[in-house]
Amino acid sequence: MQRPFDIELAKLKEKLLLMAGTAEASVQNAIRALIERDSVLAEKVKADDDLLDRFEMEVDEEAINLLAMAPLATDLRAVTVAMKISHDLERVGDEATAIAKRVLELNREPQLKEYVDIPKMGRLATSLLHSALDAFVHQRPDQARLIIPADNEVDQLHKQINRELTSLIEQDKANVRRCLNLIVIIKRLERVADHATNIAEDVVYLHEATDIRHADHAE
Amino acid sequence: MQRPFDIELAKLKEKLLLMAGTAEASVQNAIRALIERDSVLAEKVKADDDLLDRFEMEVDEEAINLLAMAPLATDLRAVTVAMKISHDLERVGDEATAIAKRVLELNREPQLKEYVDIPKMGRLATSLLHSALDAFVHQRPDQARLIIPADNEVDQLHKQINRELTSLIEQDKANVRRCLNLIVIIKRLERVADHATNIAEDVVYLHEATDIRHADHAE
Known part of the structure; x- marks a missing residue:
C-alpha cells in the first residue's frame, strides 16, 4: 500500500524527469x-x-508541500535531494544558454575549423546527465557511482581542447575572438558534466546515507 | 518564549555566518x-x-534534523533556504580555489600589468556576499533587494575588463596565457557576485513569499 507521500513524491520525480x-x-x-x-x-x-x-520554481513549491507531509527522516532526505537536482538542472539550462550566446557570435564570422572533439564532449556530458537522472528515478546508486569517474574523462577532453585552442590563439591573432568563444563553450560543457556528477553524488548519498561529495575522486 | 526549533535554527544561522x-x-x-x-x-x-x-555537509545534516522538527510551513521554507545558502557558499569556495590556481600559474611569469579594476571587482563581489548574508541573518529582505541591481555593476565591470584583456591578446601573442588566466579569474569573480545574488533572492523569497528568482532584473 502506497502512502500519500509516496504518490506525491512519484509525481515530483516525473516532473524532474x-x-x-x-x-x-x-x-x-x-x-x-x-x-x-x-x-x-x-x-x-x-x-x-x-x-x-x-x-525549478514549481519543484521548490511542491517540495515544500511534500516536506510538510513527510513521515520519515529518509523521506525528508529524498525531498531535499529532489530540490538539489532541480537546481542543478536549472543551471544546466544556464550553461546551454551561455553556449547558445557564443554560437550566435561565432556564426557572424567564418568557421575557424571543423569540430570533432567538441561534439564528442557534448555527447559525453549529456549522456552523463541522462544517466544521473535515470539513477535517481530508478533508485540505482550503483549506476550513480559510475558517473563520478566518467566525469574525469570530460575533464581530460576539456583540458586537451583548451590546449589546442590556446595554441591556435598564439598562431594567429585573427583567431583570438573565435577561440575565446570556443573556450567558453567547452568550459560550459565541462560544467554540464559537473552538474551530472553533483546529481550522481546526491543519489549515492540518498541511498547509502554516506556523503561522498567532496571526497577525493582522483586515482 | 522561543520554541526548540527556533533555538536550533539560530544555531544553524550562526554556522552559516x-x-x-x-x-x-x-x-x-x-x-x-x-x-x-x-x-x-x-x-x-x-x-x-x-x-x-x-x-556544507554539516549544514545539510543539521537541516535534515531541523526539517523533522519544523512545526510550520514557513519553518520548512527557512530551513530549505539555509541549505541553498550553504550550497552557494560552498561554491564561492570553489570560485576562490579556481582563482588561486590561476594565480599560481601567473606567478611563474612576470606581471602583465598593474591591476586596478580586478581588485575593485573583488571588493565589490565580496561586499555583495557579505551584505546578502547579513540580510539573511538579520531578516532584512529590503537590504537583500538592493543586492540584485548591484550585481549588474559587477557584470559591467566584468565586460569592460574582459574587453581590455581580449585586446591585449590581440596586441601581442606573448600575452596570451597570462590574459587567459586573468579572463578566468574575472569570470570567477563575476560568479561570486552571482552567488550573492542567489542568496539575496532566497532571502526575499523567504520573507515575502514571492519568488523573484528568474525575474528579469534588467531595466
Missing part, C-alpha cells in the same frame, strides 16, 4: 547550433531557458 | 595573492576549500 529531458535537449541543441551554424536554433535555446526556470 | 566569513576571506585572499604575487597565500586558499566542503 521532464525537466531533465528539457535540460538535456537544450545542451544538445546548443551544440547542434554550433556545428550546423544554426542561429535560429541558438535563439531557441535562449528562449527555452525560461521553461527550466519555471520548472 | 561562520561559513560565509570563511568564503569571503577565501575570495579576498585569492585576490590578495594575485596582487601581491603571493603563491604561499594562493596555496592556503586551495587548502582552505576543504573547510567549506565540510561546513
Whole structure:
C-alpha cells in the first residue's frame, strides 16, 4: 500500500524527469547550433531557458508541500535531494544558454575549423546527465557511482581542447575572438558534466546515507 | 518564549555566518595573492576549500534534523533556504580555489600589468556576499533587494575588463596565457557576485513569499 507521500513524491520525480529531458535537449541543441551554424536554433535555446526556470520554481513549491507531509527522516532526505537536482538542472539550462550566446557570435564570422572533439564532449556530458537522472528515478546508486569517474574523462577532453585552442590563439591573432568563444563553450560543457556528477553524488548519498561529495575522486 | 526549533535554527544561522566569513576571506585572499604575487597565500586558499566542503555537509545534516522538527510551513521554507545558502557558499569556495590556481600559474611569469579594476571587482563581489548574508541573518529582505541591481555593476565591470584583456591578446601573442588566466579569474569573480545574488533572492523569497528568482532584473 502506497502512502500519500509516496504518490506525491512519484509525481515530483516525473516532473524532474521532464525537466531533465528539457535540460538535456537544450545542451544538445546548443551544440547542434554550433556545428550546423544554426542561429535560429541558438535563439531557441535562449528562449527555452525560461521553461527550466519555471520548472525549478514549481519543484521548490511542491517540495515544500511534500516536506510538510513527510513521515520519515529518509523521506525528508529524498525531498531535499529532489530540490538539489532541480537546481542543478536549472543551471544546466544556464550553461546551454551561455553556449547558445557564443554560437550566435561565432556564426557572424567564418568557421575557424571543423569540430570533432567538441561534439564528442557534448555527447559525453549529456549522456552523463541522462544517466544521473535515470539513477535517481530508478533508485540505482550503483549506476550513480559510475558517473563520478566518467566525469574525469570530460575533464581530460576539456583540458586537451583548451590546449589546442590556446595554441591556435598564439598562431594567429585573427583567431583570438573565435577561440575565446570556443573556450567558453567547452568550459560550459565541462560544467554540464559537473552538474551530472553533483546529481550522481546526491543519489549515492540518498541511498547509502554516506556523503561522498567532496571526497577525493582522483586515482 | 522561543520554541526548540527556533533555538536550533539560530544555531544553524550562526554556522552559516561562520561559513560565509570563511568564503569571503577565501575570495579576498585569492585576490590578495594575485596582487601581491603571493603563491604561499594562493596555496592556503586551495587548502582552505576543504573547510567549506565540510561546513556544507554539516549544514545539510543539521537541516535534515531541523526539517523533522519544523512545526510550520514557513519553518520548512527557512530551513530549505539555509541549505541553498550553504550550497552557494560552498561554491564561492570553489570560485576562490579556481582563482588561486590561476594565480599560481601567473606567478611563474612576470606581471602583465598593474591591476586596478580586478581588485575593485573583488571588493565589490565580496561586499555583495557579505551584505546578502547579513540580510539573511538579520531578516532584512529590503537590504537583500538592493543586492540584485548591484550585481549588474559587477557584470559591467566584468565586460569592460574582459574587453581590455581580449585586446591585449590581440596586441601581442606573448600575452596570451597570462590574459587567459586573468579572463578566468574575472569570470570567477563575476560568479561570486552571482552567488550573492542567489542568496539575496532566497532571502526575499523567504520573507515575502514571492519568488523573484528568474525575474528579469534588467531595466
